[in-house]
Amino acid sequence: MKSSGGSTAAKRRAGQSAAEAVEDGMVVGLGTGSTAAHAIRAIGDMVADGLDIRGVPTSFQSRQLAIEAGIPLADLDEVDGVDVAIDGADQVAGGQLIKGGGAAHAREKIVDAAADELLIVVDPGKLADRLDHPVPVEVLPAARPVATEQIVALDGESALRSAERKDGPVVTDNGNVVLDCEFGVVEDPANLAAELSAIPGVVEHGLFVDLADEIHVGREDGVDIRTP
Numbered sequence: 001m002k003s004s005g006g007s008t009a010a011k012r013r014a015g016q017s018a019a020e021a022v023e024d025g026m027v028v029g030l031g032t033g034s035t036a037a038h039a040i041r042a043i044g045d046m047v048a049d050g051l052d053i054r055g056v057p058t059s060f061q062s063r064q065l066a067i068e069a070g071i072p073l074a075d076l077d078e079v080d081g082v083d084v085a086i087d088g089a090d091q092v093a094g095g096q097l098i099k100g101g102g103a104a105h106a107r108e109k110i111v112d113a114a115a116d117e118l119l120i121v122v123d124p125g126k127l128a129d130r131l132d133h134p135v136p137v138e139v140l141p142a143a144r145p146v147a148t149e150q151i152v153a154l155d156g157e158s159a160l161r162s163a164e165r166k167d168g169p170v171v172t173d174n175g176n177v178v179l180d181c182e183f184g185v186v187e188d189p190a191n192l193a194a195e196l197s198a199i200p201g202v203v204e205h206g207l208f209v210d211l212a213d214e215i216h217v218g219r220e221d222g223v224d225i226r227t228p
């Protein structure tokens, strides 16, 4: 699994803290990444203890982890709703997020937005005063040249995300490619989110605006729960 730095203990504390919000009978959105994985394992332990919980995965990775953890799975069209989603982030400023370090942000956004409550789990290294992390943008492969041009028109610089153990680009779970887009400090996340969404061929971008309900920040020795 991709790791983003940050101590395992801090990530585990964050994941376990968010999993405490899960109750018997709930449908839970299962986020992607090394921090959300700790929540998935904790929810697996709750299922093993006899709680009736169903998980809606956000990626191939979270689905596999949930299967290993013994969590019964469902798709969004098989449930009445999602009670709570637990997901990681690459950067958090106030309640605004940049996600997509694992190229899973399209499905993550669908499931996270469907949830009554979205709990974000991070280590302290993810916290910032303002968003300035590159924004991942998933695009249809055929749209890459047009999207690249339009991102330049937004004063951004984009780089096609390359695979590490394969020649060529990262291909998402949806069969698309990812442009990592540098915009410097994102002064107005809602405006940039709207501009990126308007580019033809953009499937989804990693700006998650006004979606998070709680940020669980794990430390070596405890957890801070922040409400944006």
Ligand SMILES: O=C(CO)[C@H](O)[C@H](O)COP(=O)(O)O
Residues within 6 Å of the ligand: 002, 003, 004, 031, 032, 033, 034, 035, 036, 087, 088, 089, 090, 098, 099, 100, 101, 102, 103, 104, 105, 108
């Ligand atoms: O958005 C994501 C995947 O697309 C992840 O949630 C994000 O990259 C954080 O991952 P990690 O907890 O491993 O740092």
